[in-house]
Amino acid sequence: xxxxxxxxxxxxxxxxxxxxxxxxxxxxxxxxxxxxxxxxxxxxxxxxxxxxxxxxxxxxxxxxxxxxxxxxxxxxxxxxxxxxxxxxxxxxxxxxxxxxxxxxxxxxxxxx
Amino acid sequence: xxxxxxxxxxxxxxxxxxxxxxxxxxxxxxxxxxxxxxxxxxxxxxxxxxxxxxxxxxxxxxxxxxxxxxxxxxxxxxxxxxxxxxxxxxxxxxxxxxxxxxxxxxxxxx
Numbered sequence: 001x002x003x004x005x006x007x008x009x010x011x012x013x014x015x016x017x018x019x020x021x022x023x024x025x026x027x028x029x030x031x032x033x034x035x036x037x038x039x040x041x042x043x044x045x046x047x048x049x050x051x052x053x054x055x056x057x058x059x060x061x062x063x064x065x066x067x068x069x070x071x072x073x074x075x076x077x078x079x080x081x082x083x084x085x086x087x088x089x090x091x092x093x094x095x096x097x098x099x100x101x102x103x104x105x106x107x108x109x110x111x112x
Numbered sequence: 113x114x115x116x117x118x119x120x121x122x123x124x125x126x127x128x129x130x131x132x133x134x135x136x137x138x139x140x141x142x143x144x145x146x147x148x149x150x151x152x153x154x155x156x157x158x159x160x161x162x163x164x165x166x167x168x169x170x171x172x173x174x175x176x177x178x179x180x181x182x183x184x185x186x187x188x189x190x191x192x193x194x195x196x197x198x199x200x201x202x203x204x205x206x207x208x209x210x211x212x213x214x215x216x217x218x219x220x221x222x
Contacts, residue, residue, distance in 0.1 A: 002154065033210065042200050042212035043155070056209055088152060099143055101210065103154035 002026060004093050006104035014112050018079045021107045023091030025072040031055070032074040033101060034066060035090040043090055049074055050096050078109075086111045118201060118213040126221050131188045133216040135201030136181075142204065144177055146186050149198045149215070158186075158199075191220045 003026035013019050025032055031050045035043035045058035049068035063079040072093070078085055088108050092101035116137040125131055137144065143162045147155040161168045161177045161184065168175045174187040188195055201213045 002156070004154070035212075040214075042202075042214045045209045045211070048209075056207065058209060090154060092155075099145060099160060099204070100157045101155075103147075103156070105154045106152070108152070 002102040002104065004091060004102050004104035006089075006091050006107050008107060009105065010108045010110075012110045012112060013081050015081055015083060017081050017111075018077065019081060019109060021076045021078075021089050021091075021109070023074045023076070023093075023104055025074070025093035026102050029093035029095055029102070030072055031094045031096045031098075032068055032072065033092045033094070034074070034076045035092065036060070036085075037088040037090060037106070039087075046076070081111045083111050085109065116201065116203075116211070116213045118199075118216050120216060121214070122217045122219070124219040124221065125191060127191060127193055129191055129220075131191050131195070131218055131220070133186045133199050133218070135184045135186070135213050137184075137201070137203050137211070137213075138182065139203070139205050141179070144175075144184050144201060144203045146173075146175060146184075147200045147202060147212075149200065151197070155200065188218075191218075193220050193222045196220045 005024045033048040034046040037043040047057040048055045052068045065077045067075045088106045090106045092103045094101045145160045146158045149155045172189045177184045198215045200215045
């Protein structure tokens with residue numbers, strides 16, 4: 001167990017809808033990163049949050065947005081869902097500038 | 113794509129055999145890490161090797177790093193059925209973002 005929890009575990013949405021995924025960090029970790037993992041691929045970096053501010057972003061459009069709260073938990077929001085957004089979404093927490101990340105079990109999103 | 117290459121993409125071996133996975137990356141790095149993922153679950157950190165290290169061991173794991181070739185390998189010795197998983201190498205690119213390879217899917221048959 002990494003101490004990182006994600007909810008929900010599975011989610012089904014239709015194209016055009018909006019979704020919010022949640023992540024609770026490991027105790028004491030102040031940095032949260034979000035990844036998208038398509039089937040058979042490695043995780044792709046979406047963005048990172050540190051002290052409630054976005055601190056780096058991958059090649060994802062603005063309809064992917066996030067929040068980090070004072071207790072370091074985090075949300076990933078995706079607007080105007082597309083079929084290609086179907087994937088496993090992983091959250092990882094760490095101490096800032098530390099290399100090792102601790103991953104949650106992920107949220108499997110299916111967009112129909 | 114910023115993702116590196118891992119090979120083989122899939123590897124099937126018998127229990128007790130050794131498994132070797134290779135990773136190539138594209139940028140200068142300070143360190144490289146290997147993670148394991150069981151069947152669509154979260155990733156678990158296995159080992160980190162720094163750019164000034166050539167080899168590192170952790171239990172049945174042995175990692176090598178060749179920065180001149182921008183490549184790394186992960187060797188699992190005396191594999192067990194419980195080692196069945198996908199294995200990913202990762203590193204930080206020049207922008208500081210963590211990049212993952214495409215992974216090797218290892219199947220260890222009892």
